[in-house]
Amino acid sequence: MNSPLPRLIAGVTCFVIAITIATWDKWALLFRVQTLDFDELALEEQAEGEETIVGPDGDKAEGEPAKKEPTEFILDLQSGESLYTVLRKQNITPQQIHQVVKALRPLFNPRNIRPDHDLHIVSKPAKDGDRQELLGLTLRPNMTTEIVLEAEGSKFRAKKIKLQLLEKNQVVSGKVDYSLYADAKSKNVPDSIINQMIRGFSYDVDFQRSITPGTEYGLYYKVFENERTGQQEAGDLQFAYLKIGPKTYKIYRYTHKGGTIGFYNGKGETVRKTLLKTPVDGARLSSGFGMRRHPVLGYSKMHKGIDFAAPIGTPIMAAGDGKVIKAGKWSSYGNYVRIQHNKTYATAYAHMHRYGKGIKVGKWVRQGQIIGYVGRTGRCTGPHLHYEVLKNGVQVNPTRITQMAGNKLKGQELKNFLHHKKAVDGVFETALAYDPQHIIQYG
Ligand SMILES: [Zn+2]
Numbered sequence: 513m514n515s516p517l518p519r520l521i522a523g524v525t526c527f528v529i530a531i532t533i534a535t536w537d538k539w540a541l542l543f544r545v546q547t548l549d550f551d552e553l554a555l556e557e558q559a560e561g562e563e564t565i566v567g568p569d570g571d572k573a574e575g576e577p578a579k580k581e582p583t584e585f586i587l588d589l590q591s592g593e594s595l596y597t598v599l600r601k602q603n604i605t606p607q608q609i610h611q612v613v614k615a616l617r618p619l620f621n622p623r624n625i626r627p628d629h630d631l632h633i634v635s636k637p638a639k640d641g642d643r644q645e646l647l648g649l650t651l652r653p654n655m656t657t658e659i660v661l662e663a664e665g666s667k668f669r670a671k672k673i674k675l676q677l678l679e680k681n682q683v684v685s686g687k688v689d690y691s692l693y694a695d696a697k698s699k700n701v702p703d704s705i706i707n708q709m710i711r712g713f714s715y716d717v718d719f720q721r722s723i724t725p726g727t728e729y730g731l732y733y734k735v736f737e738n739e740r741t742g743q744q745e746a747g748d749l750q751f752a753y754l755k756i757g758p759k760t761y762k763i764y765r766y767t768h769k770g771g772t773i774g775f776y777n778g779k780g781e782t783v784r785k786t787l788l789k790t791p792v793d794g795a796r797l798s799s800g801f802g803m804r805r806h807p808v809l810g811y812s813k814m815h816k817g818i819d820f821a822a823p824i825g826t827p828i829m830a831a832g833d834g835k836v837i838k839a840g841k842w843s844s845y846g847n848y849v850r851i852q853h854n855k856t857y858a859t860a861y862a863h864m865h866r867y868g869k870g871i872k873v874g875k876w877v878r879q880g881q882i883i884g885y886v887g888r889t890g891r892c893t894g895p896h897l898h899y900e901v902l903k904n905g906v907q908v909n910p911t912r913i914t915q916m917a918g919n920k921l922k923g924q925e926l927k928n929f930l931h932h933k934k935a936v937d938g939v940f941e942t943a944l945a946y947d948p949q950h951i952i953q954y955g
Contacts, residue, residue, distance in 0.1 A: 580637060582647055587631040595622045595631075602633065603644040612649060612661060615668035619659050620651065629653045630741075655738055655745050677736040679747075683943035685730035692723050692754075693795040696731070703795075705733045708749040710794040711880075712763040712775040715785040715918075717754060718911055719794035720808060720820045728755040732940050751936045764936055766921075766929050780929045782918035786853065788879065789910075791831040791861070792820045792886065792897050808896065816907035817860070817900035824865050824895045826886040830877040831859045831899075839872050845898070846890025849883050858905070862898040863890050 587598050595616075599609045613622050625631070630652035635644040649661040649668075658673040684699050696706045709731055710719065717723070734747030753762045763775040763783055775783045790797075798808075798821040809815045830851055837858070838850035847864035849871060865887025877883060888895045901910040921929050 582634050582636045584632060584634050587633060589625060589627045589629065589631060591627050593627075595625050598631070599633070599646070602635065603642055604633075604635065604646045605643055607666075608646050611667050612646065615661055615670040616651075616659065619670050619672045620653060624653070625651070626653075652741075655736065655743060676739050678739055680735045680737055680744075681732065681939055681943065682735045682746075683730070683732045683940055685728070685944060687725075688723055688727040688729065689725060691797070692719070692727070692729060696729075701731065701733075702746040705731065705746055705749050706795055709752045709763075710790075712749070712752060712783055713754055713761060714788050714790040714794055715783050715915075716761055717756065717789055718818070719790040719797050720818070721810060721911065722756050723754075729753065730940065730944070732936065732943070751940060764929075764933050766932055768925065769928070776921065776929060777918075778933065780921040780926045780933075782920075784879075784918050785915040787831040787857070787859065787901070787913070787915060788829060790820070791829050791859070791899055792822055793827045793829075796822045796826045798822060811909040811911060817862070817898045818910050820886075820897040820899060821894065822886045822897065824885070824887055826897075827882045828861055828864065828868075828884045828886060828897055830879055830881045830883050831901075832857075832879045834858070834877060836871060836873055836875045836877060836883070839867060839875075841889075844891035846892070847884065847887065848890075850902075851877060851883070856903055858902040860900040860902060862900075863888055863892050863896060865889065865895070 585602060587602065589598055595613065596606075596609055599612065600606070604612075616622050630650070632650045633646060634648040635646045637643075638645040645663075647663050651659045651661075652675075653659070656675050656677060658675055659670060660673060661668045661670045684696065684701055686695050686699060688695050692710070693706055696709075697703075709729075713719075729752070731749060731752040733749045735744050736747055737744045748765060750765050751763065753760055755761075762778050764778070765773065766776050767773045777783060808819045808821045811818050832851070832853045834851040834853040836849060837852045838848060838860075840848065842848040842862075845860075845862035847867065848860065848862045849864065849867065850858055850860040852858045861884060863886075864884040867884045868882040871877070871883050886895050886897050892898070899910060900907050901913060902908070920926070
């Protein structure tokens with residue numbers, strides 16, 4: 513075909529897409545941006561017939577005029593939905609979808625499309641009927657990849673663009689009001705970072721008894737930002753501290769020469785200890801204050817363990833590596849598990865809702881492995897974990913156990929760590945020095 517029209521359309525499309533890329537958020541102002549939700553669209557269509565639009569001088573316009581200009585749509589993929597389905601919902605013809613799939617395939621398998629992928633299309637009403645003519649499509653399967661399809665006659669041309677990410681430092685500090693998790697959450701700290709922090713401190717800190725209103729904390733993590741879209745993704749926790757009474761706990765993420773990664777305290781000792789102080793997901797612990805249904809008991813002559821109050825179903829973790837020596841109902845303990853860690857020490861977990869996968873007598877478990885879930889079986893009034901530490905078969909106070917310091921880095925590795933620590937401290941202190949809000953991000 514020699515007609516200049518397809519080339520013109522292609523040219524316009526290229527231009528439109530170029531603008532889209534250059535000014536993603538301003539784009540929304542130029543064209544009508546919609547999120548494709550089928551039900552919503554259907555409702556909108558219904559409403560359109562009844563709607564009358566009042567013009568600026570009071571005249572009644574006749575319904576909504578058919579939009580002939582290209583419109584950008586942000587498509588919301590539902591779980592299990594294919595590219596075909598979502599484009600069909602948008603009134604794109606099967607012929608065009610076939611061409612889209614064909615153009616896309618060498619760069620991205622359309623079967624791998626998922627609801628968390630960014631999918632935008634630009635289309636306009638076709639000359640005949642209700643169909644939409646697809647002009648362009650943008651797919652972002654992850655933060656660094658963008659696939660752009662542009663209509664070229666009846667076909668599509670696809671290209672893959674590598675997006676640059678800016679690495680930023682995010683520093684947050686605060687005082688616990690109700691719970692550490694809730695406070696960090698209120699400062700937009702992602703769950704993955706809060707969990708890394710809580711896990712890092714779980715060897716040394718009893719999250720039920722030691723975190724009280726006023727406990728100070730701080731953390732520093734990496735954020736990767738897509739320069740074009742502003743979309744951010746959290747990297748890893750680099751550093752965190754907790755100030756409990758006179759003691760400040762610090763954890764530094766450090767990568768060994770050999771590539772292994774771990775958290776170390778300021779002296780270069782691994783935070784890993786034989787037993788966890790908090791053998792339950794610390795993010796989900798209920799504040800002990802004002803517990804009406806079940807008092808969160810500490811260790812006493814009458815109560816030979818400590819309690820962790822958390823919602824039913826909260827994961828319970830093995831406090832240390834060991835062998836399961838009891839797993840079953842045991843009178844007032846309800847569903848009960850006991851793990852032998854070495855010749856001397858064992859730990860026990862009571863009132864479980866259910867057991868972890870494969871947990872039975874004789875099974876070897878690793879520290880941190882899920883051995884069951886918080887419940888209220890046996891004699892208790894509210895859901896909690898009753899936790900005991902046994903020394904030669906006799907219960908001892910878990911909060912009183914002094915554990916040996918973790919292995920310390922040596923030689924050049926220690927030197928490297930201390931150098932790294934200095935840099936991390938610098939980032940953290942500089943950030944706090946110039947931000948009174950204590951939530952700061954900089955490149
Ligand atoms: Zn108890």
